[in-house]
Amino acid sequence: MATIELPATTREERGSHNRPLRREGLVPAVLYGHNVEPRAITAPATVLHRVWMRAGRTQLIDLSVDGGRAQKVLVREMQIDPRTNRPIHADFFAVNLREKxxxxxxxxxxxxxxxxxxxxxxxxxxxxxxxxxxxxxxxxxxxxxxxxxxxxxxxxxxxxxxxxxxxxxxxxxxxxxxxxxxxxxLRIVEEEPELAAAEEGEAPAEGEAAAESGEEAPAE
CATH class of the missing domain: 2.170.120.20 (Ribosomal protein L25, C-terminal domain)
Incomplete structure (x- = not known):
C-alpha cells in the first residue's frame, strides 16, 4: 500500500485565533501519543482533505511536522464542516508500531x-x-x-x-x-375500510346529489 504523507507546521494560535488560519487554508490540529509531547499543529486544508478521504481512521499516515522526521499516526478525531464537508479540526495519535x-x-x-x-x-x-x-x-x-x-x-x-x-x-x-x-x-400496510371506499368512488357533494335526484339544493 502506498504511503500516505501529510506535512504540518507548529502553531501558537489557539481558540478564536484559529479562524484566521482557516481563512488562510490551514486546518488546526493536535498531535499526541507514543513518545510525543502534545503539540498544536496546522495542516494544509486541501492536502488534509485528500489524506482523510484515503486514510480515514484506520490507515497509518506519515506526519512530518516542520519538515522533521515523519511519524506514524492515526486520525483519532476529525471535525467536519457540515456545509462544505471539509475538515476543520483534527486529532492525530502517534502510534508505537510494536504495540497493539x-x-x-x-x-x-x-x-x-x-x-x-x-x-x-x-x-x-x-x-x-x-x-x-x-x-x-x-x-x-x-x-x-x-x-x-x-x-x-x-x-x-x-x-x-x-x-x-x-x-x-x-x-x-x-x-x-x-x-x-x-x-x-417488507411491511405491508393494510388500507382502512373508509380509505378503500373513498378510492373506489367518493360520495357526491350535496349539490351534486340533489341534481342527480332532480331536486334543487337548498339555498344558503
Missing part, C-alpha cells in the same frame, strides 16, 4: 441480496456499522467487507463470526452471534 492498539473498523456491505433485488420480498438492514479490533498498527484493516449476494430469503443474515479476520487481528468485546446484516420482511 484498539480501533473501530467500518463494515462495508457489497453485492445485492436476491431477496431484496430479485424477489422483492424483503429489505436489507445493516445492524452493525463498525467492529472494534485489537492489533498492531500496521495490521489494522481499512474495512471489513460483507457480501450479501447470498442472502436469498427473509431472515437470512450474516453474523459477526462469519467475517474473516486478517492475521493478527482480534475482535474486542463483540458477540460472535450478533447479526451484522439481515433481510427483513
Amino acid at each position: 492498539l484498539t480501533a473501530d473498523v467500518p463494515v462495508v456491505v457489497t453485492g445485492e441480496s436476491p431477496a431484496v433485488v430479485d424477489a422483492k420480498v424483503g429489505t436489507l438492514q445493516q445492524l452493525v456499522n463498525t467492529l472494534r479490533v485489537e492489533c498492531l498498527p500496521a495490521d489494522l484493516p481499512a474495512q471489513f467487507t460483507v457480501d450479501v449476494s447470498g442472502l436469498d430469503e427473509i431472515d437470512a443474515g450474516i453474523h459477526v463470526r462469519e467475517i474473516t479476520l486478517p492475521e493478527g487481528v482480534e475482535l474486542v468485546h463483540v458477540d460472535p452471534d450478533e447479526l451484522v446484516v439481515k433481510v427483513a420482511a
Whole structure:
C-alpha cells in the first residue's frame, strides 16, 4: 500500500485565533501519543482533505511536522464542516508500531441480496456499522467487507463470526452471534375500510346529489 504523507507546521494560535488560519487554508490540529509531547499543529486544508478521504481512521499516515522526521499516526478525531464537508479540526495519535492498539473498523456491505433485488420480498438492514479490533498498527484493516449476494430469503443474515479476520487481528468485546446484516420482511400496510371506499368512488357533494335526484339544493 502506498504511503500516505501529510506535512504540518507548529502553531501558537489557539481558540478564536484559529479562524484566521482557516481563512488562510490551514486546518488546526493536535498531535499526541507514543513518545510525543502534545503539540498544536496546522495542516494544509486541501492536502488534509485528500489524506482523510484515503486514510480515514484506520490507515497509518506519515506526519512530518516542520519538515522533521515523519511519524506514524492515526486520525483519532476529525471535525467536519457540515456545509462544505471539509475538515476543520483534527486529532492525530502517534502510534508505537510494536504495540497493539484498539480501533473501530467500518463494515462495508457489497453485492445485492436476491431477496431484496430479485424477489422483492424483503429489505436489507445493516445492524452493525463498525467492529472494534485489537492489533498492531500496521495490521489494522481499512474495512471489513460483507457480501450479501447470498442472502436469498427473509431472515437470512450474516453474523459477526462469519467475517474473516486478517492475521493478527482480534475482535474486542463483540458477540460472535450478533447479526451484522439481515433481510427483513417488507411491511405491508393494510388500507382502512373508509380509505378503500373513498378510492373506489367518493360520495357526491350535496349539490351534486340533489341534481342527480332532480331536486334543487337548498339555498344558503
